[in-house]
Amino acid sequence: MLTAEASTPVSSTAGRATVLVVDDEYGPRESVAFTLSTEFEVQMAERALEALAKIREKEFSAIVLDIRMPEMDGIRALEEIRKIDPLVSVIMLTGYGTLHTAQQAMLAGANQYLRKPPDIEELLAAVRSQSKSTALRRHQAALVREAESLNAALKKEIERSEPKIWQGRASVELVHDLNNPLTVVIGYSTLLVEECKALSERDPELGRKLHEYAGMVEKAAEFCHHLSENWRLSSKKMTEMAKLDLVQVARDVQHVIFFGNLAISITGLEKAYVLGSRFELMRVFQNIFKNALEAGARKVSTVFARNGNRMEVTITDDGPGMDGEKVDRAMRGGFTSKATGTGLGLGICRHLVTAHGGTFDLKSQPDQGVTVRLSFPAAMQS
Numbered sequence: 204m205l206t207a208e209a210s211t212p213v214s215s216t217a218g219r220a221t222v223l224v225v226d227d228e229y230g231p232r233e234s235v236a237f238t239l240s241t242e243f244e245v246q247m248a249e250r251a252l253e254a255l256a257k258i259r260e261k262e263f264s265a266i267v268l269d270i271r272m273p274e275m276d277g278i279r280a281l282e283e284i285r286k287i288d289p290l291v292s293v294i295m296l297t298g299y300g301t302l303h304t305a306q307q308a309m310l311a312g313a314n315q316y317l318r319k320p321p322d323i324e325e326l327l328a329a330v331r332s333q334s335k336s337t338a339l340r341r342h343q344a345a346l347v348r349e350a351e352s353l354n355a356a357l358k359k360e361i362e363r364s365e366p367k368i369w370q371g372r373a374s375v376e377l378v379h380d381l382n383n384p385l386t387v388v389i390g391y392s393t394l395l396v397e398e399c400k401a402l403s404e405r406d407p408e409l410g411r412k413l414h415e416y417a418g419m420v421e422k423a424a425e426f427c428h429h430l431s432e433n434w435r436l437s438s439k440k441m442t443e444m445a446k447l448d449l450v451q452v453a454r455d456v457q458h459v460i461f462f463g464n465l466a467i468s469i470t471g472l473e474k475a476y477v478l479g480s481r482f483e484l485m486r487v488f489q490n491i492f493k494n495a496l497e498a499g500a501r502k503v504s505t506v507f508a509r510n511g512n513r514m515e516v517t518i519t520d521d522g523p524g525m526d527g528e529k530v531d532r533a534m535r536g537g538f539t540s541k542a543t544g545t546g547l548g549l550g551i552c553r554h555l556v557t558a559h560g561g562t563f564d565l566k567s568q569p570d571q572g573v574t575v576r577l578s579f580p581a582a583m584q585s
Contacts, residue, residue: 219244220264220334225254225280226296227272231320235267235296238323239330251280258287262341264334267326269319270297281313290340292333296321387423387460391416422459426482444559446582449475449484449514450507456488466500467492471507475514476582479559487552491575494549495520500572509581516577525567533565 221244226232229249236245243264248254251272258266266284270277281293298319314336315329450472457467488505495503500522508515525533533549549565552575556563561579 220338221246221261222330222334223248223254223257223263223266225249225251225266225272225277226269228269231269234320235326238326239267242327243330243334251275251277251283254280255283255287258284258291262288263291264337265292265294265330267294267296267330268313270295290337290344292337294329294333384423384426384460387462388420391420391423419459422455426459426485444478444480446476446478447481447484449477449479449516449579452481452484453488453505453507453516456485456492460485460489461492461496464492464496466496467503467505469505469507472509472514475507475509475516477514477559477579478582479579483555484559487555487577490549490552491518495522495573498522498573510578512581514579514581516579518575518577519572521572524569524571524573526569530565530567 219242222239223246224232224236224239225248226235227249232247232249236247239245246257246261246263248257252275254266254268257263268277268280268284272280275283277295277297281295284291284293292314294315294317295313296317296319314333317325317329321329450469451474453469457463457469461467492503495518498520500520503518503520506517506519508517553563556577556579559579561577564576565573566576567573
């Protein structure tokens with residue numbers, strides 16, 4: 204276990220990942236900082252408000268945050284941290300470790316939970332792992348910004364090239380839908396490289412993780428391949444339809460495109476069979492989930508149900524919502540609330556759902572989120 208050391212200055216070394224240690228107790232704070240200083244550049248704060256000020260001024264690779272603090276406890280501080288920097292990894296520490304406290308921390312956005320005082324090797328391993336995760340998320344966010352910039356440039360080009368509007372619009376749709384899976388491919392490839400460096404230790408757990416990451420890369424790359432092939436052959440053949448499980452399609456999108464994001468919940472029927480194209484329906488769920496999360500929703504509830512010979516999907520989020528005029532514009536296509544958006548997401552969804560013999564309906568009010576209802580013909584039971 205860590206033991207409290209005397210006040211020890213923490214050195215600052217260029218090129219190291221920077222970690223912020225937040226704890227109101229002098230001894231534990233200095234002890235954790237001293238331990239981490241062997242590998243990381245460390246800064247300290249004894250109050251949550253001091254830590255928030257530092258986070259506003261500088262990006263950290265990881266934050267080690269005590270739960271029990273005066274003025275503002277760790278759970279409340281974590282909520283404020285997520286408003287400032289949603290990408291940084293946060294490791295929660297507490298000497299009052301209970302399952303309820305751990306659940307509170309994870310629901311508030313913590314990435315890992317350790318009892319206080321932590322074991323030295325456990326602490327170092329956690330900060331190493333979470334610092335790498337932060338770097339990966341920041342890299343992916345930069346890629347997304349680049350893709351959004353490309354989308355904006357393509358949108359302007361469409362406006363200048365009205366005679367070629369169909370070709371331009373289709374191109375923007377392609378870039379729009381390739382954005383997320385391509386980011387996943389790059390992100391998981393980065394993880395594969397990092398894990399391969401440690402493979403020499405012949406750790407079976409690493410082998411399992413590599414297999415899992417490789418599967419994710421394969422699924423995302425397969426999705427990208429379909430989108431490009433569908434564009435190339437769109438004028439030559441119709442999309443092939445087959446019996447598939449709509450619930451599994453939604454789960455694949457949650458895990459492959461959104462890294463298993465816990466903000467997305469999937470409930471109701473365990474299976475919902477329809478006739479359709481797996482990849483085209485993945486595009487529908489991808490766009491709806493992405494719109495909700497980018498609008499600021501913290502919960503996206505997806506419920507599957509059967510109504511006679513129809514499979515119905517209700518997707519509800521707790522985002523800011525839209526007034527009636529914006530709903531009408533969104534349903535017509537071309538409307539977006541994002542500076543770099545194309546306004547094509549819901550148009551793509553509506554087109555693809557209709558092509559599957561389904562219906563697409565959107566309801567919303569300001570400050571009451573958005574509800575999307577999809578209905579598809581149920582596949583005949585074999």
